[in-house]
Amino acid sequence: MVNDPQGLVVEDALHSLGYPEVEEARVGKFIRLELAEADMESARGRVDEMCRRLLCNGVIEDYRFELRPVPAA
Amino acid sequence: MSVRFGIAVFPGTWSDRDCAHAVALTGAESVPLWHADRDLKGCEVVILPGGFAYGDYLRAGAIARFAPLMEAVREHALQGGLVLGICNGFQILCEAGMLPGALLRNSSLQFRCQPTWLRVESTSTPFLADCQRGQLLRVPVSHGEGRFFADPETVGRLNSEGRVALRYCDQAGEPSHLANPNGSLQNIAGILNQQGNVLGMMPHPERACEELLGSDDGLRLFNSAIQHLAALPG
Numbered sequence: 001m002v003n004d005p006q007g008l009v010v011e012d013a014l015h016s017l018g019y020p021e022v023e024e025a026r027v028g029k030f031i032r033l034e035l036a037e038a039d040m041e042s043a044r045g046r047v048d049e050m051c052r053r054l055l056c057n058g059v060i061e062d063y064r065f066e067l068r069p070v071p072a073a
Numbered sequence: 074m075s076v077r078f079g080i081a082v083f084p085g086t087w088s089d090r091d092c093a094h095a096v097a098l099t100g101a102e103s104v105p106l107w108h109a110d111r112d113l114k115g116c117e118v119v120i121l122p123g124g125f126a127y128g129d130y131l132r133a134g135a136i137a138r139f140a141p142l143m144e145a146v147r148e149h150a151l152q153g154g155l156v157l158g159i160c161n162g163f164q165i166l167c168e169a170g171m172l173p174g175a176l177l178r179n180s181s182l183q184f185r186c187q188p189t190w191l192r193v194e195s196t197s198t199p200f201l202a203d204c205q206r207g208q209l210l211r212v213p214v215s216h217g218e219g220r221f222f223a224d225p226e227t228v229g230r231l232n233s234e235g236r237v238a239l240r241y242c243d244q245a246g247e248p249s250h251l252a253n254p255n256g257s258l259q260n261i262a263g264i265l266n267q268q269g270n271v272l273g274m275m276p277h278p279e280r281a282c283e284e285l286l287g288s289d290d291g292l293r294l295f296n297s298a299i300q301h302l303a304a305l306p307g
Contacts, residue, residue, distance in 0.1 A: 002222060003256070005180050054139075057132055057168065059175040060222060 002060050031055055034070060043067055076299045078103040079116030081146070081162070083137050088123035088159065088279060095279040096120075099295045108140040117302055118155040119146050121162025123215070123277060133176060133218050134164035143169055155199055155298055156271045160216055163263070163273035172264055172273045173231070174223030176216075180256025184217040188287060189254055189276055191262055192242040195235045198269040203297030209246055210239075211288035212276040214254050214262075219275040221257040221264070231264055238272055239263035 004026050011025040033050075037043040047065055056063040078096045080089045082105050089105060096103040104114050108126075113119060126137035137143070143165070150156050150171060158166040166172040179185055191212055193204045204210070223231070231237050239262040243252040248260035255275070263274030278291030 002177070003180065003220075005178060005182050005256075009182065054135065055131070057135065057175055059167075059173075059224075060177060 028061075040067055040069075076101045076118065076302050077114075077116045078118045078120055078295075079106040079113050080104070080120045080122060081106045081108065081142055082122075083108040083124070083126035083140060083142075085126045085128055086122055086124035086161070088161075088277065091277075091279045092120050092122045092159070095282045095292065095295055098282050098292060099299055101295070101299055106142055108137070108142045111141045111145045113145050113149055118157065118298055119149055121146070121156070121158040121165055122279070123160035123162065126161055126165060129161070129218075132164075132168065133161060134166075134168035137161075137165045138169035147171060150266070150271050153268065153270050155302075157200060157294070157298070158271070158273040159277055159279065160214075160219070160275055163275055164218065166271065166273045171271055172266055173227045174221055174264065176218050176275070177220040177222050178218050179216070179220055179254070184215075185219070185254045186213070186215040187254060188213045189262070190242050190244055190246075190252065191239045191276060192246050192248065194237045194240055195265060195269075197235055198238060198265050198272050199298045199301035200272045200294045201238060201297060202301055203293055207246065209242065209244075210278075210281075210290040210293065212278055212281045212291050213287075214276045215280070216255070216275055219255040219257065221255075221261040221275075223258065228258055228261075231261075232259075234267070236265040236267070236269075237261055237263075238265050239274055239276070 006027040007025045014022045051063045080092050093103045164176045191210045193208045240248045240260040241253050241262050242248045253260045278294045281288040281291030
């Protein structure tokens, strides 16, 4: 697994704050996209492609995403 | 015939003029290559210099790899043209898939700007052909995200194919833990593509080109490439 020094620091900090039950912390990224796309399946395919091409570097990162409909403006 | 270096300029590149200065010290010519152009202006060597191309947003090099210029750089490399990626340039080459692996946040979580010793591990690239294996070079690093990482299989292949170009070491040439400024796997400071015409390295040879500034070892890489090109037929 890729060494995550930020995660280690967060883990140490949580331990010093009295949360010894924390066995591991890893720091990642959260990216929020809004799509003009009504079809969920099509959106899923496009977002997956975006993850592979740009948003995620497969050498060092994993990704997962969820889709949620947004209320019409 | 004078060798012509092209020096890529992305929004956020800052080491381009230092690179131009280093090239000028060798007597060769250099021209800037704008990121939005696809034209390499007849350059024989392309340098991707240090900096923070596109602000290093998302990941260092992640946006820059899609610049129009990078299509031409990729084509140049495929045809055997020389490409030197320094610091941010190394990160861009990895993101572009032109070199394997990735550069992660330093294990110290700190930006490190300091002189380092580098041990030459391979001379099978025009940039280091002028050196001896095991030779030490004094070249500074200056980065926050320089920890080389690749999966064990890839690292094994880099080693067995002689594609680890440079390792951080101490003054005695030992690639020790203490001499590793960023936590790179196996003290790896620079790697080659399969053909050896593409070199990516985190340390800055362009900042080690004058004795007065502590070292001129970095000039060797530029001179070595020039000698290689001069010796080519035609």
